[in-house]
């Protein structure tokens with residue numbers, strides 16, 4: 305029944321911002337979302353999803369690039385934050401970067417999806433444990449969700465994107 309409505313409505317353009325530390329799996333995730341060859345994706349990609357045109361901005365996560373993240377904050381509809389669940393040594397670093405993002409005025413109240421990525425690895429921390437160690441339950445100023453996934457096998461990616469589509473707020477309209 306929702307389907308009919310979506311088909312009649314003109315396609316809505318949505319801006320998704322994909323952030324996270326280097327090596328988290330952002331570009332691999334984007335590849336899964338768009339089912340295209342990874343080499344053709346820079347730096348933004350359009351993905352069709354249930355009546356939405358998702359414009360996804362995938363910004364590099366290396367420390368020297370992070371100061372440029374702020375250039376992409378404007379008009380973000382959903383923030384997708386990607387974490388390498390097997391990289392325990394950098395949980396604190398990624399937690400601090402996320403905390404800084406949540407303080408940004410331009411990202412205020414923007415829904416947040418956290419992909420607990422690389423769950424295919426034996427060494428991955430389960431999503432619930434990751435959420436606990438990053439104190440995600442303290443986030444109260446926006447809709448948020450942790451989604452376990454593997455950008456490599458695609459497991460969990462669609463579930464995450466379904467949450468994204470459900471939580472899009474049209475801030476521009």
Ligand SMILES: Nc1nc2c(ncn2[C@@H]2O[C@H](COP(=O)(O)OP(=O)(O)OP(=O)(O)O)[C@@H](O)[C@H]2O)c(=O)[nH]1
Nearest residue numbers: 326327328329330331332364365366422454455456
């Ligand atoms: N096992 C496993 N490896 C993954 C997964 N996602 C990404 N990788 C690997 O992790 C490495 C980094 O992935 P990228 O997608 O390039 O990471 P990125 O977040 O775009 O990194 P930057 O562009 O440097 O910020 C690559 O070798 C990927 O193949 C996953 O779900 N499981």
Ligand SMILES: [Mg+2]
Nearest residue numbers: 330331363364
């Ligand atoms: Mg990348």
